[in-house]
Amino acid sequence: xxxxxxxxxxxSYRELLRFSRQRSRVxxxxxxxxxxxxxxxxxxxxxxGNLTPGVDFLQFVYPGIxxxxxxxxxxxxxxxxxxxxxxxxxxxxxxxxxxxxxxxxGKAVGGGGVALAQGIVLLLLAPVVGIALGPMxxxxxxxxxxxxxxxxxxxxxxxxxxxxxxxxxxxxxxxxIFPLMFLxxxxxxxxxxxxxxxxxxxxxxxxxxxxxxxQVMLGASAAASPLVDGAPLGxxxxxxxxxxxxxxxxxxxxxxxxxxxxxxxxxRQE
Amino acid sequence: MxxxxxxxxxxxxxxxxxxxxxxxxxxxxxxxxxxxxxxxxKTTTINMLCTLLRPTSGxxxxxxxxxxxxxxxxxxxLGLIFQETTLDxxxxxxxxxxxxxxxxxxPKSVREPRMKELLTMLELWDRRKESxxxxxxxxxxxxxxxxxxxHHPKVLFLDEPTLGLDPxxxxxxxxxxxxxxxxxxxxxxxxxxxxxxxxHCDRIAVIDQGRxxxxxxxxxxxxxxxxxxxxxxxxxNEAAMLxxxxxxxxxxxxxxGQVVFNVPRGEQFLPEFVRRFGxxxxxxxxxxxxxxDVFLKLTGHAIRDEEASPAEIMRRRWGGRR
Ligand SMILES: Nc1ncnc2c1ncn2[C@@H]1O[C@H](COP(=O)(O)OP(=O)(O)OP(=O)(O)O)[C@@H](O)[C@H]1O
Ligand SMILES: [Mg+2]
Numbered sequence: 001x002x003x004x005x006x007x008x009x010x011x012s013y014r015e016l017l018r019f020s021r022q023r024s025r026v027x028x029x030x031x032x033x034x035x036x037x038x039x040x041x042x043x044x045x046x047x048x049g050n051l052t053p054g055v056d057f058l059q060f061v062y063p064g065i066x067x068x069x070x071x072x073x074x075x076x077x078x079x080x081x082x083x084x085x086x087x088x089x090x091x092x093x094x095x096x097x098x099x100x101x102x103x104x105x106g107k108a109v110g111g112g113g114v115a116l117a118q119g120i121v122l123l124l125l126a127p128v129v130g131i132a133l134g135p136m137x138x139x140x141x142x143x144x145x146x147x148x149x150x151x152x153x154x155x156x157x158x159x160x161x162x163x164x165x166x167x168x169x170x171x172x173x174x175x176x177i178f179p180l181m182f183l184x185x186x187x188x189x190x191x192x193x194x195x196x197x198x199x200x201x202x203x204x205x206x207x208x209x210x211x212x213x214x215q216v217m218l219g220a221s222a223a224a225s226p227l228v229d230g231a232p233l234g235x236x237x238x239x240x241x242x243x244x245x246x247x248x249x250x251x252x253x254x255x256x257x258x259x260x261x262x263x264x265x266x267x268r269q270e
Numbered sequence: 271m272x273x274x275x276x277x278x279x280x281x282x283x284x285x286x287x288x289x290x291x292x293x294x295x296x297x298x299x300x301x302x303x304x305x306x307x308x309x310x311x312k313t314t315t316i317n318m319l320c321t322l323l324r325p326t327s328g329x330x331x332x333x334x335x336x337x338x339x340x341x342x343x344x345x346x347x348l349g350l351i352f353q354e355t356t357l358d359x360x361x362x363x364x365x366x367x368x369x370x371x372x373x374x375x376x377p378k379s380v381r382e383p384r385m386k387e388l389l390t391m392l393e394l395w396d397r398r399k400e401s402x403x404x405x406x407x408x409x410x411x412x413x414x415x416x417x418x419x420x421h422h423p424k425v426l427f428l429d430e431p432t433l434g435l436d437p438x439x440x441x442x443x444x445x446x447x448x449x450x451x452x453x454x455x456x457x458x459x460x461x462x463x464x465x466x467x468x469x470h471c472d473r474i475a476v477i478d479q480g481r482x483x484x485x486x487x488x489x490x491x492x493x494x495x496x497x498x499x500x501x502x503x504x505x506x507n508e509a510a511m512l513x514x515x516x517x518x519x520x521x522x523x524x525x526x527g528q529v530v531f532n533v534p535r536g537e538q539f540l541p542e543f544v545r546r547f548g549x550x551x552x553x554x555x556x557x558x559x560x561x562x563d564v565f566l567k568l569t570g571h572a573i574r575d576e577e578a579s580p581a582e583i584m585r586r587r588w589g590g591r592r
Contacts, residue, residue, distance in 0.1 A: 003342070010372045018360045021401075088356040092417075095320055096373040097345040 007102015008109055011093070015080060015110025029118050033069045034125070037062065041129050051189065051233065055218055060233075062131055063214040064186030066122050066141075067148055070115040071180065071206060074149045075173060077111025078156025081266075082169045101263045108153035108259065115149040116142070133217065140216045144244075147251040148209035154258025155205075161265040185210045189233050202237055205254050211235045212247035271334075273298045273425050273457040274319065278328035281314050288314040290480040291328070296459060298424075301451060303471030304461040305561065307571075311480040312461035313353055316429050319459070320350050333424050346374065349418035353429035353461075355410055359403040363394060363413050366402060367420055374421035381420070388416040392446060408439035415446065419454075426450075428460040432467065444470055465561040474561075478569045492559045495567055498536030499559050501528045504549040513548055532559065 019025060041058045048057040084090040093103055123141060126133045156173070163169040183197065184190075184206035190198055201207050211234055218233075235242045242250075274296040281289040289311040296302040304312045317323040319330055321341040329336065335343040357366055364385070371381045389395040392412040397405075405413065411431065418426055431447075432440040444467065450456055460471070468474050468488060475485040484491060504510040510529050511522045522531040533539045536556045544554065566572055 006373070006375060010369065013372070014358070014361075014369055017365060018358070021360050087359070088352065088354050089358050091322070091352055091354075092356040092370070093373070095322060095345060095350050096370070097342050098373055 003097060003099040004102040004105070007098035007100075008106040010098065011103050011106025012110035012113060015077075015107065016113055018080075019110075019114050029069070029073060029114075030121060032072075033065050033118070033122055036065050036068075037122075037125075037129050040065070055233070058129065059131060059218065060189075060214070061187060062126070062129070063217050064184070064210050066119050066145070067184075067206065067210045067213055068181055068186055069118045069122060070145050070149050070209075071152055071177070073115035073118055074108075074111050074152035075156035075177065076114070077107045077153040078158075078160035079166075079169060079173070080111070081107055081157060081160040082163055082166050085164075086166050100267045104157055104263045104266050105259070107157055108150060108262075111153045111156070112146060112149040116145055119145045131217075137216055140244075141213055144209065144212050144216065144248065144251075147248060147255060148206070148213075150255040151205050151209070151251050151258060154255055154262050157262040158258055158265055161262060161269055180204060180206050183207075185214075185235065191233070191236050202235065205251065207235060208242065208247040208250045211242060212244045212251070215244050215247075271298055272296060273300070274302070274330070274332050274459060276315075276319070276328070276330045279315070279318060279325050279330050280327035281311075281318060281323060282326045288480055289318070292477075292480075292482050293328075294475055294482065294485055296425075296457060298457055299451065299455050300473065301447070301458040301460070301471045303468050303474040304459070304477055305463065305465075305468045305474050305565070306461070306477035307463055309479075310477045312477060313429055314480075315477075316350070316427050316459070316461065320348060320427055321345055346421075347424050349421070349423035349426045351411075351414050351418045351426070351428045351431055353433065355414070357402045357405075357410055357413060357417075359401070362399050362401055363389070363405070364398040366413065367398075367417055370417045370420050376421050380422075384420055384422070385416075388419055391449070392416050408435050408442075411435060411439075411443060412446075415443070419450070419456075422454075423456075425457045425459060428458065430461055430463070432462070432464065440464075440467070465565075468561050476565060476568055478565075483568045484564070488561060491561065491564045495559045495563060496532040497534035497559075498532065498556055499530060499563055500533055500536055500540070500543075500554070500556050501525075501530045502554040503528055503552040504547075505552065506549055510547075510549045517546075 037058075040061050044057050050056050051060050081090070084093065120142070123133060123138050155176075159172055159176075160169055163172065179200075183201045184204050185201060186206075190201040190207060193201070215234060235247075272295045274294075276292055276294050279289060279292045280287070292311075292315060294302075304315065306312050314323065318325045319332055319337055321337050321344050324338060329338070331337065332344045333347040335347065337344050358369070361369070367385050367389075368381075371385075376384070386395065389398055392415060394409060394412055394416065397409070402410065402413065415428075415431070418428075428447075432443050435443070447458065448470070451458065462468055471488065473485065473487050474491070475482045476491070477483070484494075486494070502510065507524060507527070507529050511524065514520050514522045514529070514531060518533075520531045520533065522529045524530075540554070540556055544551065562572070
């Protein structure tokens with residue numbers, strides 16, 4: 001057990017250290033979401049108008065942008081394993097007396113730490129784009145971001161353990177990121193699209209992360225309030241509109257399942 | 271006590287038998303060399319001993335621990351310097367060492383003096399705060415050696431430690447290795463395909479196509495060839511070979527237009543030989559045998575049929591990178 005804990009902290013420590021030493025990555029990771037916020041705020045907000053009484057487009061999309069930032073950084077945990085393998089460093093890790101599970105969890109925690117830091121910076125910038133968030137909201141959003149991050153790190157790492165080359169990993173990631181991002185309710189309410197798209201969106205784990213964070217920010221009543229055509233703004237599964245807690249349970253179960261699969265796959269390969 | 275014992279060790283990949291029924295033992299404090307050409311199975315053997323690969327047959331122990339059943343203990347007790355570079359380029363030298371110390375739970379009270387001692391010895395202390403990306407090949411190698419020794423291992427594995435380095439740097443690395451043996455009573459297990467380096471080893475195992483074909487001290491291996499190497503060219507090499515075979519009962523071979531054979535105490539043999547020789551001699555030479563000769567004799571082929579090209583060295587040292 002000691003080897004697991006040491007694995008987690010040594011590996012995550014290195015991830016954070018590496019991140020802090022790559023200035024371009026630090027800037028890039030904050031720049032992109034900020035740019036999106038400005039574009040949506042200044043660009044779309046007037047054209048699109050309120051989705052439901054009291055919720056304009058920027059307020060709607062803001063929780064999604066934060067989730068998206070976490071998505072990018074979390075998948076990076078997988079890329080970091082592929083890099084380590086390609087640049088040789090993984091062998092230094094594998095021959096050390098660290099547990100394999102600890103190494104994998106450490107990658108997830110490291111990626112999660114970076115993701116969380118970015119999420120928090122965006123949360124603190126909320127007033128700048130004209131969104132008011134109380135401290136209570138921020139405190140509730142943080143654990144949700146952690147859950148989203150663990151789920152997606154698990155996914156990224158699982159893919160990484162099955163990929164031999166960086167190119168291969170990046171191709172698979174490109175193929176996954178766009179559907180994950182665009183079919184997750186970040187940019188449109190998932191109840192308000194054609195049936196096939198609803199189905200695709202509702203099997204996307206990110207949808208539940210976005211929904212939970214949005215409900216915390218806008219309040220549960222906003223999630224239940226109807227859109228123009230009558231369906232609620234939130235996510236409805238089999239006629240039931242998901243609560244924050246239910247979203248969190250879905251994410252939690254997925255996080256555990258994906259992490260377990262990633263650890264298993266890594267143990268089997270290396 | 272033996273630091274390493276290996277019994278009938280074998281590794282089969284899907285369609286290649288990389289290591290076949292290898293057995294040997296390495297005594298404490300010994301420098302043991304694995305000498306063999308590309309693809310002989312050197313790295314595969316090291317990987318099995320260091321628990322990175324599971325043997326498909328046989329058993330092995332390192333510092334008394336079984337490499338399959340006691341992997342944690344094996345890993346704690348050895349240091350490994352890989353054939354390809356395994357440093358983190360984004361970190362400084364010091365941060366690379368720190369990571370290693372954490373991973374091996376080296377306490378701070380041990381770590382600080384040890385880092386200073388090793389970095390000073392390997393002449394990297396002044397540059398410890400620099401990013402590894404700025405290091406030369408030789409500096410990287412030295413840093414990897416420092417890292418491999420940081421947690422006070424009892425056995426150090428080095429997989430082609432001097433591959434791709436210039437002769438002066440290679441000599442330096444060897445000075446550190448010999449120095450370390452004196453200071454820390456370390457056991458070394460190293461692989462190489464440089465003949466001159468194998469000479470530094472106490473004992474060497476010659477490995478070819480996954481099999482150990484000879485195992486002894488460098489001197490004994492050379493003596494076993496049957497003395498000095500005599501090479502000559504004459505106007506008629508065929509007739510010269512016939513004469514040597516019949517008059518002295520020796521087995522000459524033709525190599526690059528030269529007749530080559532081994533005789534004990536060559537310097538005494540030569541004057542008489544030249545006086546009595548029936549053919550016209552164009553040239554004659556005598557030298558002590560080298561491990562290259564040993565290898566040629568044992569396997570029937572030279573260890574490197576051609577010098578490795580710089581690109582080849584890059585590939586082997588840097589793995590899939592670039
Ligand atoms: N993971 C693997 N899968 C399949 N075959 C492998 C694998 N690793 C090594 N081999 C094969 O096993 C043989 C021995 O390889 P190994 O790397 O041990 O040689 P080596 O003596 O270290 O050579 P070099 O001097 O080039 O490093 C080679 O034929 C190689 O192709
Ligand atoms: Mg090798």
